[in-house]
Amino acid sequence: MKSRALTTIGAAAAALALALTGCASDAGDAGGATGDKLSAVMYSSNNETVIGVVTDAAAAHDPAVKVEAVTGSSGPLLERIASESGAPAADVFYSAPAATFEAFADYVEPYLSPEAAAIPEELIDPDHRWTAANAHVVAFMVNTNQIDGGKAPKSWAELTKPEWKGKVIAPNPEQSTTGFTALYGAYKVLGKEDFEKLVANLELTESTSNVYPAVAQGEYAVSIGYESNIYPYIAGEQAGIEMVYPEDGTFVEHDSVLLVKGGPNADGGKALIDVILSKKAQEENLAQSFRRPVRTDIDVASIVDFKALDDLNVVDIHGDDDTQGRADFTEYWKSL
Missing domain, CATH: 3.40.190.10 (Periplasmic binding protein-like II)
Known part of the structure; x- marks a missing residue:
């Protein structure tokens, strides 16, 4: 590696x-x-x-x-x-x-x-x-040892399915820039109805640093975070750990x-x-x-085995409409 x-x-x-x-x-x-x-x-x-x-x-x-x-x-x-x-x-x-x-x-x-x-x-x-x-690029950290069949999810849409309930951990977007970037982006990709299905499956944590070891230790099958925090487990060649850039859209924060x-x-x-x-x-x-x-x-x-940004499906979360979009999402999240 x-x-x-x-x-x-x-x-x-x-x-x-x-x-x-x-x-x-x-x-x-x-x-x-x-x-x-x-x-x-x-x-x-x-x-x-x-x-x-x-x-x-x-x-x-x-x-x-x-x-x-x-x-x-x-x-x-x-x-x-x-x-x-x-x-x-x-x-x-x-x-x-x-x-x-x-x-x-x-x-x-x-x-x-x-x-x-x-x-x-x-x-x-x-x-x-x-x-x-x-x-920073949003990705899934997956422990395939915690998944029946060992097949990692490839998209946000897949994580909306009922079988993922309680198996996915993410940072609370009210407390974490990482969580906000990922979940605001997922909201844009999925739309309101499917996003609420995703949220129903999530376990939220107040600290971003919790999500990566929780998957590495087998407490959860999937975490949502940044590639830079997932990659140490990949570089360390921990068995069963994969990093997945969601096919229906990932997001970049600078x-x-x-x-x-x-x-x-x-x-x-x-x-x-x-x-x-x-x-x-x-x-x-x-x-x-x-x-x-x-x-x-x-x-x-x-230097590292990162995919080039041009090879990823990057969804823009910093467009002209996103200043208001982020404010609206913040209020929407509080209502969930």
Whole structure:
């Protein structure tokens, strides 16, 4: 099973003196450029592997760069940026879907990285407030050992059948971006009547992280989530685990990065965004955390066994009608 690590995380990160902290006052003490050194404070909702890739890449780019990472969920971290706007402590936020940023646009400093030249124009905010850093693709994680006959479902339509009731776990869309992306998309594909049949079959969880081990451990036959979180089980060659892109439509969500307005280390923040969007860092994130890159100059299939987006039936969930569509779906979901 293809899964190629391009470098070893650890040594460079140690040399970089990464600080994982939840303390705003510690973050604020990072300081700006001093002599030949640059600092940057990054608020991040990403896991340790992704953060390690970024800090390793920053160290390789310039060993003098010091990065401090403050970790947490995206919503609270963005709220923190808003609350700190009088005296910002962060330089960079990485990452969340662009739609999430709109409510926090007043706290963003526009910045167009030179690395954005390799990123499709539609993934860059027209006002350069944020830029997509990676793509998430919705897929089913299937444990065929938990299915009579061992045949994985291939479509959303198949999961509406009564025999799947109680066998499928999904994140609650009111609590999870992953859940919202998948189920809003499924609603568009299925229509109201069949979507309600799907919902009747689902077991919902408040935490996205629960859905993958629940299938791996045989508690459920199918989970709905992102390929990047399913693929570790595929790469690990766990018996009976398959990843299925639904034939009647899958959906893509992009996580973006932004520069915080008035951050203490503007130059360091810009340098860090350049690193995050660089080819090297995006290849590393693909190899080590299975985050699909958005750059057009990376051969995804040479690093992991992901299908090309052109080979999938991708249904657009970001069209002109989807801003209202998402709001309507939120109210509809509450009524179920």
